[in-house]
Amino acid sequence: MIHRPPPSSLADLQARADALRGVSLGVLAAELGAAIPEDARRSKGWIGQLVEAALGADGGSRPEPDFAGLGVELKTIPVTKDGRPRESTFVCTAPIEGAFEGAWLESRVRHKLAHVLWVPIHGDHEGTLELRTIGVPKLWVPNPEEDAALAADWLLLSELIAGGELHRINARLGAVMQLRPKGANAADYAWMIDDEGGWVRAVPYGFYLRTRFTAKLIAG
DNA sequence: GACTGATCATAG
């Protein structure tokens, strides 16, 4: 697949993203010489990687922003025909091995979300991948209210992990952000000692943004 | 429709 060179500036990135509005994934894949997967269920990350290639994301699978030079993270987000997100959005994994990250300002979550390019993907998930289309991309920087909401959830959830209170972790916690399993499958776990001194299974967790939060971000 | 727990693919 052809991978375009990285954008030279924020304006360049914005312009390239805007140029993708309304383009179908079939057309985009053809332009980049990418093969379209037969089975959408087995191609969960394909759309994200296609858009990365189209926009020249250079972060690769390293723990850096997708557009390293610009400090911008790219997120594709599946939306319904009225533009509402279908799914929550994965942010990053949560360090389960005791390593408390320190302050919110230094956290991986905040670094990931400092500057995000949201690219909505429209389309029926029963249909084929190539008929889905790209919506209106939006560059986002958290405003003070959004940052405060994220910080509050991050503190709540991080303290549960740091305190070994794994049995209290579930996806219901957090107003705008939650912790959910992020492993290969249910067999993906480690054993560790929790706050009560007993051995417990520790599945890998990830931070996810709730649908109702991302809905506000990509609207208007 | 929203939500939760589980799962799939690829790169380095």
Place this chain on the structure above:
DNA sequence: CTATGATCAGTC
């Protein structure tokens, strides 16, 4: 193996 990219599938 760990990071990246997320969506699936069943239930509420």
